Amino acid sequence: MGNGSQKKVLIVDDEAYIRLLLEQTLEELEERGVDILKADNGEDALRLAREQRPRLIFLDVMIPKINGFEVCRVIKQEYQYEDTMIVILTAKGQEYDRQMGQEAGANFYMSKPFDPDELLELATKVLFTNDPDYYPE
Amino acid sequence: MVFPRFGSRLSNKIVAWSFIPTVIILFLVALTVYVAYQKVTEDLVLKRDEELTRLSASEISASFEEYIDRLTTLTRLPDIYAGAPRNQRLALIGSKNQLVFFDAGVYLMNNLGYVVAALPENPRLLNQDWSNRSFFRTMVRTPALYISNIEPNGPNGEEVIALAVPILGDRGEFRGVAAGMFHLDVNSVSPFYGALIKLRIGRSGNAYLVDSNRRVVFTNFSEQIGEVFTSHPVANQALTGRVGVARTRSLDGRDIVAGYAPIPRTSWTLIVEENWSDLALTSQGYLRFLWILLVLGVLIPTLTMAFGVRRVTRPLMDFTAAAQRIAGGDFTHPITLKTGDEMENLANQFNIMAGQLKESYETLEMRVAQRTEELTALNSVAAVVSRSLDLDQILSDALTKTIEVLHMDAGAVFRFDLDAHQLILVDQQGISPEMLLLIQRLPVEASIIDEVVRTHRPVARLVADYPPGALREVMERDQLKTVVSIPLLNQDSVLGAINVTSRSLIWPSPEQLAVPASIGQQIGVAMDNARLYKQTVVYAQQMEAARQAAEEARAIAEAANAAKSDFLANISHELRTPLVSIFGFTRIVQKRLEERIFPLLPDQDEKLQRATALIQENLQIILDEGQRLMTLINNLLDLEKIEAGKMEWQFQPLPIGNVIRQATTACAALFDGKNLSFIVDIPENLPKVIGDADRIVQVVINLVSNAVKFTPQGSVIVRAQQENREVIVQVIDQGIGISPSDQALVFEKFRQVGDMLTAKPKGTGLGLAISKEIVEQHGGRIWVESEVGKGSTFSFSIPVVDPGGHEERPKVDGYPEGSLQER
Numbered sequence: 004m005g006n007g008s009q010k011k012v013l014i015v016d017d018e019a020y021i022r023l024l025l026e027q028t029l030e031e032l033e034e035r036g037v038d039i040l041k042a043d044n045g046e047d048a049l050r051l052a053r054e055q056r057p058r059l060i061f062l063d064v065m066i067p068k069i070n071g072f073e074v075c076r077v078i079k080q081e082y083q084y085e086d087t088m089i090v091i092l093t094a095k096g097q098e099y100d101r102q103m104g105q106e107a108g109a110n111f112y113m114s115k116p117f118d119p120d121e122l123l124e125l126a127t128k129v130l131f132t133n134d135p136d137y138y139p140e
Numbered sequence: 141m142v143f144p145r146f147g148s149r150l151s152n153k154i155v156a157w158s159f160i161p162t163v164i165i166l167f168l169v170a171l172t173v174y175v176a177y178q179k180v181t182e183d184l185v186l187k188r189d190e191e192l193t194r195l196s197a198s199e200i201s202a203s204f205e206e207y208i209d210r211l212t213t214l215t216r217l218p219d220i221y222a223g224a225p226r227n228q229r230l231a232l233i234g235s236k237n238q239l240v241f242f243d244a245g246v247y248l249m250n251n252l253g254y255v256v257a258a259l260p261e262n263p264r265l266l267n268q269d270w271s272n273r274s275f276f277r278t279m280v281r282t283p284a285l286y287i288s289n290i291e292p293n294g295p296n297g298e299e300v301i302a303l304a305v306p307i308l309g310d311r312g313e314f315r316g317v318a319a320g321m322f323h324l325d326v327n328s329v330s331p332f333y334g335a336l337i338k339l340r341i342g343r344s345g346n347a348y349l350v351d352s353n354r355r356v357v358f359t360n361f362s363e364q365i366g367e368v369f370t371s372h373p374v375a376n377q378a379l380t381g382r383v384g385v386a387r388t389r390s391l392d393g394r395d396i397v398a399g400y401a402p403i404p405r406t407s408w409t410l411i412v413e414e415n416w417s418d419l420a421l422t423s424q425g426y427l428r429f430l431w432i433l434l435v436l437g438v439l440i441p442t443l444t445m446a447f448g449v450r451r452v453t454r455p456l457m458d459f460t461a462a463a464q465r466i467a468g469g470d471f472t473h474p475i476t477l478k479t480g481d482e483m484e485n486l487a488n489q490f491n492i493m494a495g496q497l498k499e500s501y502e503t504l505e506m507r508v509a510q511r512t513e514e515l516t517a518l519n520s521v522a523a524v525v526s527r528s529l530d531l532d533q534i535l536s537d538a539l540t541k542t543i544e545v546l547h548m549d550a551g552a553v554f555r556f557d558l559d560a561h562q563l564i565l566v567d568q569q570g571i572s573p574e575m576l577l578l579i580q581r582l583p584v585e586a587s588i589i590d591e592v593v594r595t596h597r598p599v600a601r602l603v604a605d606y607p608p609g610a611l612r613e614v615m616e617r618d619q620l621k622t623v624v625s626i627p628l629l630n631q632d633s634v635l636g637a638i639n640v641t642s643r644s645l646i647w648p649s650p651e652q653l654a655v656p657a658s659i660g661q662q663i664g665v666a667m668d669n670a671r672l673y674k675q676t677v678v679y680a681q682q683m684e685a686a687r688q689a690a691e692e693a694r695a696i697a698e699a700a701n702a703a704k705s706d707f708l709a710n711i712s713h714e715l716r717t718p719l720v721s722i723f724g725f726t727r728i729v730q731k732r733l734e735e736r737i738f739p740l741l742p743d744q745d746e747k748l749q750r751a752t753a754l755i756q757e758n759l760q761i762i763l764d765e766g767q768r769l770m771t772l773i774n775n776l777l778d779l780e781k782i783e784a785g786k787m788e789w790q791f792q793p794l795p796i797g798n799v800i801r802q803a804t805t806a807c808a809a810l811f812d813g814k815n816l817s818f819i820v821d822i823p824e825n826l827p828k829v830i831g832d833a834d835r836i837v838q839v840v841i842n843l844v845s846n847a848v849k850f851t852p853q854g855s856v857i858v859r860a861q862q863e864n865r866e867v868i869v870q871v872i873d874q875g876i877g878i879s880p881s882d883q884a885l886v887f888e889k890f891r892q893v894g895d896m897l898t899a900k901p902k903g904t905g906l907g908l909a910i911s912k913e914i915v916e917q918h919g920g921r922i923w924v925e926s927e928v929g930k931g932s933t934f935s936f937s938i939p940v941v942d943p944g945g946h947e948e949r950p951k952v953d954g955y956p957e958g959s960l961q962e963r
Contacts, residue, residue: 115717
């Protein structure tokens, strides 16, 4: 539980509009002092994750350079005992992807198009619950 | 060696079959003769014995005659029959010399029974009363000769035999009795017994003279005289006074013949017993003769037969031995028989046969050797020609081999050009250059091959028989004498010919030409094989080309298919990404308008109110249409995955009732704002099925949303029930219905029913196609029943799980186990 890390959310998607959509969806959190970090490829995502230690990462799968599952796996290995929560976010709604995400260590899985209310609720709960190991249903 | 045993066995059989009956018959004849003879002999012997006995009895009686005469003479003396007692005594003494026979004395009695005189004189006896004596009492009743039994009639009462005659007066009146007496003493010089012994009655056996009191008067065994004769086997029948004979057993067990006869003028009986063996002594000799005959009758045929059989079977043994020698391949020993009968004929025939056999055997061996040689030649040619599939190579090899196996000096092989009717030289061996020039291309008519082509058979020809011409000249110069031409045949068509030639003058027989004929056929077949091979190679090349083309086409098609799949996957991803933005931002716009903008607007402004309502409606339309587009894309992707076999199925045992209830719950929202009632009729006790719950839910939602889409008002019913081994799920609507011609099409991709212009359908047209794929993946069926204007019923079935196991789990084998476990 690093310095201010619980107030950081990392958004990883190669689509600018999707990043924007996620950012605006999480606008409320910014108002509550949460830092929203963004990356459009796997490398940047890993770098930001290492530097900023975000509490929550929304991670697209099909991203340039390093794919989302790989990013997820690396982060989960490096922060094995940390409480970074990774939400895999992909257009693919198939069980195979879900299973790959689980194997990579993802905590949650949301398919696009997502419900903004649902996504905001999840993020709010993760960031503002007293229980550091909160795991969404 | 085997045959002597065979011979002896045969002779044994012959002897047995002829000898044994002979012996039996002989024996029976001998036995019959013997028995008959015994019978006749016995009769004769008995008769003779009876007669002898009777004669003996007469003789005995006759022997008494002298005594009776003397006594009778005595009684005729006047002093005796008429004198005073004193005179009688004197007369008796005077006759003393004539009466010496009577060893027990002679006595005279008067008519009262008193003794009046006795000889030898005995005064004590005079006047004794003898009237009680048997002879006197008998005499008183019947004055005639009387010979007494053994009785105590002696002067002193001793037992004697009395011979009494009456003394008769002039007028025949009874005046007394004169009785002469004999002692029972055979040892004395009794003239009585002396006379009996002289008769020699019973020469070989015993004779008994028995009185009527059964006292033995006389027998050979003197000690028995006077004894009572009772125990003899024939005693009873003998004493009946009849003449007779009997064969019987004596007391001491001897086989005897006993004859008996009464002694005339007495009450006595003579019994003569003799041993049977003595009587049958003469027949014994005859019997012995019979036995000798029998033995000879057995021996002579036996020996004759044994000898004869030996004579007959010896040639048979010789035959056997000869046959064995022939069987062993030895034809050099003929059978020599000089019996002069059928045997000799047979032996001669046999020798002729053996000779013929030897001849044909040798011929056969020769043929086998010849045939072996032929086959070897054929084999070597076949081996050579089958070594290659190249036609020219085959012909060259065949030529070389043919020259070799036929022992020729040179040769050439030709191919037959059917069109040009020419022979084209393929190869040659040992042909001179001059000749080579002549035979490069040979018109068929110019060659010996002409005949070969016509007859399809090898032909041999002497060079000397060739028609005059260049060819003959060249051949003669090359010192070739004989040419053999062999057709190369395949199924009656001449493919070519091999001509071989020799510097020797040979004229092969038809048999010798058979080998070249076979060689020609072998080569013909090899040529055909080569042709077929060539053809096959061409075919194979064509096939390979076709296969490669097909392979390429398939690869292209597969690539195209894969490209299509990739394209679909990519395009749907690409299509979805902007939709995510459209959805997301529309929702954010909606939210912000509702939360931040609309509250700021003045409530009174109706125009503004209408505008905000319109904005809200428009935003909702964007969301709805976005949803429609999303559904379309998702369906497209699903269908593609199912068809490409890439769908990941999550098959597991499911409580189908719960799954369908869950689907109807998800459908409830579809009825919002519709004038439709939604009826769910699912029993509690539905069995489990194997299935993918999400997909079954998808099917139900598809069907229900279709029903909602095409039903303006009324009700939509979802019903499920078990029928046999299936669960049938029905979605029943009261909508516009489907015409029968369209019912078959509704499950096809991008089909929608009805007039596209007048009744614009909603939906993608993929829902039913996907549903069909899903149901069929579960091993079930999907179908529709409908009537236009009344409504439709869409039904699908899912097989029930066999309670015994999960074998019915459909089409899950291709998926890794792990993918099934997480849920």
